[in-house]
Amino acid sequence: MTSDPLPTRRQALATAAAFTPALATAQGAATPPAAPAAAPGPTPFEIKPLPFDPTKLPGFSERLLRSHWENNYSGAVRALNNVRARLVALRADKDTPPYLYGNLKREELIRRGSMVLHELYFANLGGSGRPGGALAEALRNSFGSAEAWEDDFRQTAASLYGGSGWTVLAWNQHTRELHNYWAADHSQSAVMGRPLLVLDLYEHAYHIDFGAAAARYVDAFFANVHWDEVQRRLESARKA
Numbered sequence: 001m002t003s004d005p006l007p008t009r010r011q012a013l014a015t016a017a018a019f020t021p022a023l024a025t026a027q028g029a030a031t032p033p034a035a036p037a038a039a040p041g042p043t044p045f046e047i048k049p050l051p052f053d054p055t056k057l058p059g060f061s062e063r064l065l066r067s068h069w070e071n072n073y074s075g076a077v078r079a080l081n082n083v084r085a086r087l088v089a090l091r092a093d094k095d096t097p098p099y100l101y102g103n104l105k106r107e108e109l110i111r112r113g114s115m116v117l118h119e120l121y122f123a124n125l126g127g128s129g130r131p132g133g134a135l136a137e138a139l140r141n142s143f144g145s146a147e148a149w150e151d152d153f154r155q156t157a158a159s160l161y162g163g164s165g166w167t168v169l170a171w172n173q174h175t176r177e178l179h180n181y182w183a184a185d186h187s188q189s190a191v192m193g194r195p196l197l198v199l200d201l202y203e204h205a206y207h208i209d210f211g212a213a214a215a216r217y218v219d220a221f222f223a224n225v226h227w228d229e230v231q232r233r234l235e236s237a238r239k240a
């Protein structure tokens with residue numbers, strides 16, 4: 001994940017001030033100082049390509065997967081980059097009203113959540129089979145059995161049918177256990193939760209192929225889970 005290189009307000013103003021003396025020298029001491037310019041924008045996040053061949057996911061059409069990737073995931077990345085650049089410009093303007101800044105901070109939270117969750121979602125597709133090894137053992141420890149975990153995950157997902165949101169199996173770094181979390185939007189992440197398996201339940205994730213039959217979409221999702229990736233995330237989370 002790209003780190004967040006947003007400069008502080010002091011850095012932004014210092015960058016702007018660095019260009020002002022040369023201008024004043026060239027035009028004479030009587031020239032009023034230029035207003036602080038906005039600092040260079042943050043490095044944009046890059047749109048990651050689909051990590052699988054969208055023509056080869058059983059149960060999903062290429063049209064649905066490409067639409068989801070382009071219109072929803074890529075759109076979120078583009079919007080996030082736009083919001084971050086505007087925040088830098090507003091931070092350099094001392095007249096920016098707090099409510100305007102706050103509105104953009106809220107948008108930043110939502111768009112960033114959408115970007116991260118979509119990248120996790122696409123990356124945990126493209127596989128098959130069942131959870132095994134240390135992941136299966138962890139599921140048994142936290143839920144009693146892999147079947148009990150899946151039942152809870154599916155019931156959590158079903159609660160979002162016809163609406164929108166996410167269902168996430170996460171490793172909670174505070175309680176040191178696995179748990180299934182419900183989220184009604186991109187910003188409702190569980191406190192101290194490290195996502196392991198992410199299921200998108202916005203209608204855009206399934207309506208093209210499944211209409212309102214969200215349960216069929218969840219069946220197709222389970223048939224394509226990349227369990228090795230989920231296992232890798234668990235190992236990484238436990239070491240954190």
Ligand SMILES: [Fe+2]
Pocket residue numbers: 068072073118200202204205
């Ligand atoms: Fe989505």
